[in-house]
Amino acid sequence: MKRLGILTIASIMLFGGASAQKKTKDQTEKTTKMEQISPKGYTIFRVNDNVTMYDVTFKNQYKMDVAGHLFIPNNLDRNAKHAAIIVGHPMGAVKEQSANVYASNMADRGFITLSIDLSFWGESAGEPRNVVAPEIYAEDFSAAVDFLGTRLFVDRNNIGVIGVCGSGSFVISAAKIDPRMKAIATVSMYDMGSASRNALNHSQTLEQRKKIQEEAVEQRYIEFTGGETKYTGGTVHKLDENTHPIQREFYDFYRTPRGEYIPKDGSPKTTTHPTLSSNTKFNNFYPFNDIETISPRPLLLITGDKAHSKEFSEDAYKRAAEPKEMYYVPNAGHVDLYDKTDLIPFDKLDIFFKKYLQ
Numbered sequence: 001m002k003r004l005g006i007l008t009i010a011s012i013m014l015f016g017g018a019s020a021q022k023k024t025k026d027q028t029e030k031t032t033k034m035e036q037i038s039p040k041g042y043t044i045f046r047v048n049d050n051v052t053m054y055d056v057t058f059k060n061q062y063k064m065d066v067a068g069h070l071f072i073p074n075n076l077d078r079n080a081k082h083a084a085i086i087v088g089h090p091m092g093a094v095k096e097q098s099a100n101v102y103a104s105n106m107a108d109r110g111f112i113t114l115s116i117d118l119s120f121w122g123e124s125a126g127e128p129r130n131v132v133a134p135e136i137y138a139e140d141f142s143a144a145v146d147f148l149g150t151r152l153f154v155d156r157n158n159i160g161v162i163g164v165c166g167s168g169s170f171v172i173s174a175a176k177i178d179p180r181m182k183a184i185a186t187v188s189m190y191d192m193g194s195a196s197r198n199a200l201n202h203s204q205t206l207e208q209r210k211k212i213q214e215e216a217v218e219q220r221y222i223e224f225t226g227g228e229t230k231y232t233g234g235t236v237h238k239l240d241e242n243t244h245p246i247q248r249e250f251y252d253f254y255r256t257p258r259g260e261y262i263p264k265d266g267s268p269k270t271t272t273h274p275t276l277s278s279n280t281k282f283n284n285f286y287p288f289n290d291i292e293t294i295s296p297r298p299l300l301l302i303t304g305d306k307a308h309s310k311e312f313s314e315d316a317y318k319r320a321a322e323p324k325e326m327y328y329v330p331n332a333g334h335v336d337l338y339d340k341t342d343l344i345p346f347d348k349l350d351i352f353f354k355k356y357l358q
Contacts, residue, residue, distance in 0.1 A: 042100070044339065056147070058147040060136070064136075065125040084112040084113065087161075089165075092121070094121055095117045096261045101341065102187075102349075118170070119136045131278045141178070142178045142180075145181065160181065163189065164337075168313075169191045169192050183356035184294065184297065184299050188334045188335070201311065236251055237269075259339055291316060299324045302327045304328070
């Protein structure tokens, strides 16, 4: 009788365990989507025949859908576990642009890669569109780790991140509190907090910052009472003799066939432009505070030696603890490292991630 009781309990525990596993699997399937797609038709990036591309969707901690593109090398054994890399796009951009340039090229080198749209941008959820929410942006990268770390073919102990431009500051913000990100690389990084508070080279005064804040909160009243959403910043839509050289640099990417991409349900009028009423949230964003706590995980900071933004990578390097590396790309500007594959140091990234992601 005693033996029968033990067997009954064991059977219940076995069934309960299997039931729990099935429930977890069912819940995962309900909150994620993974569908093979063709890379044909995209003009910003190329995918070789030895890589398969997937359209994926998963939830962040706020139960918002995060959209991504997953790239898996065809010769990868899906019955084994492998290292993976998450890639984030520049502020105001979408995954189909420079993020996929990096993701597809690193997949060519044998890595599983995942590019994502930040919340409120591209195909990810969030209303109104183009809202600035740096805390949620950082959360999206942790949610991407959640997604990859629950794939049977991904080694959850070997996940790295690449942040391009504004996403460089978002991945640093995320990595400070998410130790699952084992190796962190940034390219042409913008500290979106400092850029908002101080502008480039600290050229904006406190009085100018306060005036922008006053404009933003007045706009809140307009939108709260049903008025039209107003946008700010981003890339100009036409050039003239007074256009600043930095704006010309961005225009050459975002407003020409070289890099222009209009997301589904998007508008050329609003691409790259955050909402005025939310943009000042960057004033409270300090991604480099406590950056040294990322150590002993490694940090690689890549910037062009002619980039107008190199001050941000240099500031991060100065504050970070070892292991860290500052890498200058010769004769490269800021936007050059968005898509110019002859300049982007993929070999450097390959060596970095193969060293630190086992």
